[in-house]
Amino acid sequence: MSKIFVKGNEAIARGALDAGCSCYFGYPITPQNDIPEFMSTALPKAGGQFVQAESEIAAANMLLGAGACGIRAMTSSSSPGISLKQEAISYMAGSDLPGVIVNISRGGPGLGDIGPSQGDYFQAVKGGGHGDYRQLVLAPGTVQEAYDLTMLAFDLAFAYRNPVMILGDAIIGQMMEPVRLHRRKAQDSAESESWRLEGFGKRMPRVIKSLRLAEGTLGKHNEHLQQKYTAARRECRHEEFMTEDAELIVVAFGSIGRIAKSTIRRLRQQGHRVGLLRPITLFPFPSRALQDLAENGKRFMTIEHNMGQMVEDARLALCGLAPCGFYGHLPGNLPTPDDFEGPILKEFNSGT
């Protein structure tokens, strides 16, 4: 296994290639441009297709088309562009189609800024587009994880025939770190054999659609989707750091989880019993992990780079088992471990 030193954006692009992704559809937007730029050379070289679409809308619909042919494909964008993709993501969810969507998110609402933010948490985990659906959401905290989780995203997208989102931010996307590469694998065409479109040949024609007008069929389909999301709970992933003897657990994801880890390390040196739980899957949310810790008497707080989004899921998971505080860092600037020290101590001391 070779080791390279790259930005998170490039790690995501490489992860896609190594997972057998053969089509990429994108549109320029900061801070994710390294992904389409890398793909424009690397993908054709690997025998795949790169298309710079006319819009994020078109790119997401190209993803839908490739997904319907059972091909591993990806699109990437940043917050305002991800909003534009929601229509196609809803159709993909409604049509049971796989696809990987990367959001290297930025500050909002509106045009916001191009700095890091976690303001798209709700959009990512609650559906984002119209209708009662979910996508699986993976939140890398390191560049290595950006690479690994992108590979995983393709496996999950095809296992569940569902859109999967990588939710990063400008920190993850633009930061350089060493990455250990895996062996590149080609897509196993058997994974889509039973449903993909390729011309009916000698079988009966197939139709992939989300329109279900006949009495009862839409309800039944929604039931099927919910069963899929329930089954996906087995994919829950999270990291725990110094939680065992901790009194207060900080819950933070992505780049903020990693910055909070530094703060916790420092507070430990000062003798404070604090720990970290970093959700890696945001949907499904690692509720069980929080509940287990709560049953052992821990208290919680979330730290987020927004004004309070994941805290709702944390409180829902805890359901009164334990209190859960919140500290939100405003978008527009990069938080440091110092920024979190005061808020964590305040929460820590409030319970003693």
Next chain:
Amino acid sequence: MQEVLAYKSPEILADTPTHFCPGCHHGIVHKLLAACLEEKELAEKSICVAAIGCGAFIYNYVLVDSLEAPHGRAPAVATGVKRSSPDSFVFVYQGDGDLASIGLAEIMHAANRGERITVVYVNNTVYGMTGGQMAPTTMVGQKTTTTPGGRQPELDGFPLQMAEIMSRLRGVHFAARVAVNNIKNLKKAKKALLRAFEVQKLGMGFGFVEFLASCPTNWRMTPVEANERVAGEMIPYFPLGVLKDAVAEEG
């Protein structure tokens, strides 16, 4: 006396009543499409990208592998299909509201990229499925549910002539406008469609065929009156003919 088979319906055309209104031309276009796919032996490897509107249900009638696209996005979806499955024969079936209004960006850019797909565009100057609102192709003066006094160019602009627009893009290798209002036009329509298929088969580029079609229900006309309107009002503004044929040009 020996029985002679005078007509055989295409095998991929479903033998079922359609949801189309009496006098609607969609059914004729469907049949033509099915016949051309069989004639060119393309049905088995076809992927149809259906759009939103009355034509969305094409997958119930033309029985090939089919995919539903969001409103207006069919050319982008078809791009993803064709790029990921280059051996498939990919065609798109869109109405005028879908293609020329909400989907204008997608059709322009798929055409401009010269995607190896065939677009069947059915223009009946009105939004059919939603109940007869103004379309980008609604004729000047035409009454619709959102232009009760008739389309006024100073407020609503002019009807878009998509076949002409398409023919001016370099990525487009075949562009034609046809009608199915009489046998003569039907024969020309078939010829154009076969030609458009040929462009994709040869891997040359983008093929576009605009069908002028009737919508008796939303035009508030009888089927016969609607058929007459195609000839009397539509064809003068949307002239029929092959606007571009790179197969012929390149010999």
